[in-house]
Amino acid sequence: MKRRPSSPRARRTRSPLALLAAGLALVLLGVALLYEPEPSTPEQPPVTRSARTAPQRPLHTADRTLVRAPQPEPTRSLVTGPGELPAPGEGPRADPAIQRVLRAAVPDDLPAPVARQVEALGRAVLVADVTGRGRPLWPAYFPPGQPVRAFTRMRVQATAAQADGTNRAVVHLVWAGADPGGTYRDGRPHTLRFQHTNKPTLQGVPWTPVP
Template sequence: MTAHPTRPPRLLLVVTVVLAVVGIVLLTLPDRTTPPGAAVPEPPSQTAAAGRGTASPAGPAGPAREVSGAGGAGPPRTASPPLPPQGEGPAGDAAVQRALEEAWPADLPAREGRQLLAAGRALLRADATGIGRARWPAVFPAGRSPAPAFGAGSFRIQAAIARRNGDYGRAVVHLVWAAADRGGTFTDGRVTDWHFTRTSAKGASRWTPQPRI
C-alpha cells in the first residue's frame, strides 16, 4: 500500500489565511491616534518650566521698627531700594533719603511738599522730645500729652518725604529718625508717619495735622 501524505485539516488552513489577511490590512492602515495634520506635543523644556515658577513679590525692606503718630496707611511702596546697615550713623542718612524717594515717587507740588515736610519734622521733634508742643495744641493737649520719651541731644531725623495719602485732600509725612530713649539706648531706623488733611479758611487752604489715635 502506498502511503499518502497527511493533509492539514481544512479549518486550520482557513484560519491561517484569515489571520494573514488581517495582519496585512492592519499594517497598511494609517495611525489614527493623532489627528491628520496635528503636531505631536513635546514635553515642556526646563526653561519653560522655570519661567512658570512662582514669583516672589518685591516689598520694600524698610528700616522701620517703630511707628508712631496718627493712624492710617502710609504711602504706597513700589520698590525695595538698598538701605545702609543699621547703626551706620549720619553717614548713612543720605542713602536712607534716596531709598525713600525711589520707593515712593513724588506726587505733590514742590511748595506743598516743603510745607508738609517742615510741619512733619516739627511734629516729630515735639512728640519725641517735647520741644515745640505748644505750637500744636490740638495734637498735644495741655496736661494730656505723654511725657517726652527721648532726649533732645540724641534726636536726629535721618530722612523724610511728604506724599499724598489717597485723594488730594490728604497727605502723609513719612520720617525715619534716631534717638536715645530715657534708659540711654540709642536706636536708629525708627519710623513715624504724620497724617494731614487739607482745610480751607478765608479762601486759603492749609494742611492740618491729624491728632494721634
C-alpha cells in the same frame, strides 16, 4: 653517457613524498609565523610634570575636588542702590542713603512746593512728639498735660511726602534717638498725616496734623 628516463613507477613513488614534504614545510612555516613574538619597544620612563610645566586644568564648578582660594570680604560702603539700606549704626553719614531709599519708595504725587512744606512740618511735629519741644503749637494734636516720653539725641534722617486723598497728605519719616532708658537706635520709622485748611495755622502754612 645518456641519462635514462625515469620510469613511470618511480615518478609515482617520488611525487607523493615530495608533495608531503612541501606541505609539511608550509605547515611548519605557518606555525613559526603564528607564534613569532611581536617586536618589543623600549620601555619609556614615566613622565613627571613639575608645577611649572603641568598644563592648567580647566576649572569647573561641578568638580568637587576644586579648592577655591578665600576671597577678601568687600568693604562696606554707603553707596547703595535704590532699594538698599546702609547697615545700622553708620551715623549721620548714612542719612543721604536712607533719604534716597525712602524717596524712591514713596510716590511723587505732590507738587514740589507742597511736598517741601508738609515735609518740614512733619519734621517739626515729630520733634514735638518725641521730645516734647514745641507741642503748644498744635494744642489739638497734643492735648495739654499729655505725658511726654522724651527722647534725647534725636535726629531726623529722612522724610518723604505723598498725597493721601483729597486735601490730605501723609509724611513718612525715619529718625534716630535715645529712649528714656538710654538705648540709642537709628532707622526708627514714623508716619504723620496732615489736613489742608482754609487758613494758615500758627506755623504760617495751611496744614495741620491729624490723628
